[in-house]
Amino acid sequence: MSGVLQPGERVSIIDPKGNKHSLVLEVGKVFHTTKGGLAHDEIIGRSEGIVATTTGGLEFMVFRPLLAQVMVGMPREAAVIYPKDAAQIVMWADIFPGAKVLEAGAGSGALSMVLLRAIGPSGHLYSYERRPEFAAVARRNVSDFMGTTPEYWTLTTGDLNETIQDIPIDRAVLDMLAPWECVETVGNVLIPGGILCCYVTTTTQLGRVMDTLRAHGGFTEPNAVEPSLRDWHAEGLAIRPAHANSGHTGVLVFSRRLAPGVQAPIRRRRPAPGAYGADYTGPLPKNMYFPE
Numbered sequence: 382m383s384g385v386l387q388p389g390e391r392v393s394i395i396d397p398k399g400n401k402h403s404l405v406l407e408v409g410k411v412f413h414t415t416k417g418g419l420a421h422d423e424i425i426g427r428s429e430g431i432v433a434t435t436t437g438g439l440e441f442m443v444f445r446p447l448l449a450q451v452m453v454g455m456p457r458e459a460a461v462i463y464p465k466d467a468a469q470i471v472m473w474a475d476i477f478p479g480a481k482v483l484e485a486g487a488g489s490g491a492l493s494m495v496l497l498r499a500i501g502p503s504g505h506l507y508s509y510e511r512r513p514e515f516a517a518v519a520r521r522n523v524s525d526f527m528g529t530t531p532e533y534w535t536l537t538t539g540d541l542n543e544t545i546q547d548i549p550i551d552r553a554v555l556d557m558l559a560p561w562e563c564v565e566t567v568g569n570v571l572i573p574g575g576i577l578c579c580y581v582t583t584t585t586q587l588g589r590v591m592d593t594l595r596a597h598g599g600f601t602e603p604n605a606v607e608p609s610l611r612d613w614h615a616e617g618l619a620i621r622p623a624h625a626n627s628g629h630t631g632v633l634v635f636s637r638r639l640a641p642g643v644q645a646p647i648r649r650r651r652p653a654p655g656a657y658g659a660d661y662t663g664p665l666p667k668n669m670y671f672p673e
Contacts, residue, residue, distance in 0.1 A: 385426050386443075392424065393450060394433070394441040403446065403454055414439055448498065451526055452491040458518045461491035462556060462580060463630050465610045471499050473606070473635055474552050474578040478503055483553040483567065485509040485541040490519030492556065494526050497534055505533045507548070509541045542566045556580040561593035568599055573640040582631045594636050598644045603636040 386392060386406060394402050394412070404412055406425050411418040417437030424433055429444045446454075449464035462470070470492070476482060476499040487493055487510040496506050510516040516538045524530045537544050541563050552575060553567045560579040567577060577600065579590045587605060594603045608630075612623035639645060 385428055386424055386445075388421075388425055391446055391451075392429070393444050393446040394419070395444070396439060396441055401450075402441075403450075448494060448526075452494065455489065455491070455522050455526075456518060457489035457491075457522075458515045459486070459488035459512075461489050463627065465608050465627055466580065466631055466633065467492055467495040469606070469608045469633055470554060470578055470580070471495060473633070474554060474576045476500060476552055480504045480551040481507070481549065483507045483509070483545075483550045483570070485553075485555055485563065486511060486515065486557050487519040487536060488515055488556060490522040492554065493519060493523050493534070493536075496554070497523070497527065497531055500533070502531070502533050505535070506531075507546060507550070508534065508536045509544060510536065510538055511540055513538050545570065550575060552576050552578070554578045554580070558586075559589075560586070561590045564590070564593050564597055564600075568597060568638060571638040573638055575638045577636050577638065579634040580631050581634065587632050587634065590634055594634070595645075595648075599639045599641075600636040601639065601645060602648065603634050605632050605634045607632045 388406050388408050391403060391405050394404060402412070404421070406421050408422065408425065410421045412421065414435055414437070416439035417435035419433055419435045419441060424431070424443055427443075431443050432440050433443050434440050452461055452464055452467070470476070476496060478499070478501040480500045481504060482496050482500055484493060484496060484506060485508070487508040493506065493508055500506060508519070510519060516536060520530065520536055523534065537546075541557075545566055548570060549572050550567075550570045551572060553571055555563055555567065555578070557563070560581065564577075571577060577594075581587050581590060591603045591605060594600045610627040612626060614621055614623050
């Protein structure tokens with residue numbers, strides 16, 4: 382995006398202490414602070430990267446907001462996938478320009494924005510959301526951020542198992558309460574070599590989805606990672622980790638689809654003692670070695 386800032390655009394203004402405020406520019410409107418007002422007219426028609434000053438002398442740097450800022454600050458009905466997790470999804474799920482990607486559920490649209498930007502107009506994103514109120518918020522947030530509803534985005538309201546389109550998919554991302562319920566469905570449309578990513582927030586979800594992938598037999602051994610992010614303070618000789626950091630938000634599970642009819646080789650690593658005890662009612666892996 383280039384050019385001067387226009388009425389109706391959202392900007393991020395930052396004071397000398399690093400405090401950020403989000404404004405939608407309007408002709409004649411004033412942003413009030415404890416050190417005077419900042420007229421929107423002082424910003425409209427100028428380039429981002431300027432410094433605008435209130436009537437009381439407080440200076441603000443002015444920029445268009447970054448996607449990461451939009452994701453955490455936009456209106457929401459459902460919790461969003463945070464930037465640190467979305468970045469790992471794009472990298473480790475190998476989301477590429479032109480890819481056909483399945484996403485469920487869409488939530489408030491944060492990950493949809495990231496995926497749409499990654500695949501570009503030559504790709505296509507098929508998003509599914511069970512709750513109509515969530516889908517409406519996702520559609521509005523994506524349209525507001527991108528300026529219009531992209532033609533290469535299909536948002537379907539309904540249960541994935543019931544509404545999925547029979548279209549070959551390169552990548553799939555499941556952000557839902559019970560992703561294991563959709564492994565079979567997604568496996569039927571995911572191309573050989575395609576990548577499935579499941580975003581889960583609890584250990585019980587993590588164990589269930591990994592065991593389901595193993596029990597399916599048509600996926601590689603799943604890999605689970607927990608992204609974390611820590612800021613650092615560096616000023617003169619005062620160099621230390623920052624007090625605030627982004628810890629646990631979720632765990633990402635990745636696995637690749639095998640060719641039709643192919644079963645994953647038997648895992649020769651023994652399960653931990655008691656891993657599948659008498660009280661276990663979930664699926665047992667087809668490709669794991671259970672010694673007598």
